């Protein structure tokens with residue numbers, strides 16, 4: 001009988017492996033893009049999501065930066081954006097700690113500071129583009145608005161929405177759009193959604209085969225939680241039409257949310273900011289003369305959103 005020797009698998013870190021097998025290397029991601037650092041297997045680590053997408057290496061150019069607290073994640077993102085600017089890439093940043101101010105200053109722009117009762121408002125229910133060119137029920141503005149509002153309600157309530165609540169939110173969004181049209185606006189605002197939830201109209205109730213009183217009861221909990229953004233401690237940031245005249249054409253736009261960094265509702269507020277940014281990117285806001293090119297959308301401290309909200313965030317566009 002012949003015995004086959006069992007050779008234990010060799011386990012080593014990449015730092016030690018290159019001493020044991022000095023000629024080991026890997027193809028890397030190519031040399032198109034900005035320098036990130038030194039590749040542990042040799043050479044430079046160069047990265048550009050747009051180039052990788054164009055070459056078909058990735059089909060989804062989103063990025064996540066992981067690391068322990070204080071290990072330089074945000075510092076990396078800042079130098080990455082600074083280096084990307086050499087290639088004409090612009091960046092919009094959700095900045096919950098207020099730490100991108102010096103980067104903005106280096107670029108000659110001022111951060112947009114959001115604080116409860118401050119002078120700047122952003123409307124997270126702004127429509128954004130409609131990919132189908134009409135009211136697409138799957139990916140269109142109505143669907144996105146509904147998903148965002150439901151996610152905000154979920155995050156505020158700290159639990160999933162019940163079917164009745166979800167339906168009440170959907171119907172209220174429709175009624176809020178009608179209210180917006182009456183004041184000559186395209187996009188509803190959160191106070192109109194809260195109003196429509198608290199005081200539903202008979203058409204909405206009939207559509208769900210219930211009574212006005214029943215529908216008001218179904219939507220009451222989401223309404224009272226969303227009301228915090230409208231009439232409670234968080235009012236004055238996301239509860240009105242977007243403040244006109246925001247400087248969005250520059251190479252960098254920073255939304256400074258540091259005034260609410262310690263708020264338990266930070267995730268909700270960041271989600272509002274990110275939703276507004278994504279819609280603005282999609283509609284081409286801030287891509288007028290002097291702007292253009294690829295845009296990087298950055299959400300620092302994204303855990304605050306991801307831990308609570310079921311919202312899709314796209315880092316790049």
Ligand SMILES: Nc1ncnc2c1ncn2[C@@H]1O[C@H](COP(=O)(O)OP(=O)(O)O)[C@@H](O)[C@H]1O
Pocket residue numbers: 067068069070071072073074075076
């Ligand atoms: N390569 C580096 N060398 C020295 N200090 C650094 C380096 N990268 C980051 N720092 C400093 O370390 C601290 C934490 O960095 P930061 O980027 O805020 O960490 P994180 O975002 O991972 O919590 C900051 O004061 C920053 O200036």
Ligand SMILES: [Mg+2]
Pocket residue numbers: 073074075300301
């Ligand atoms: Mg950080």
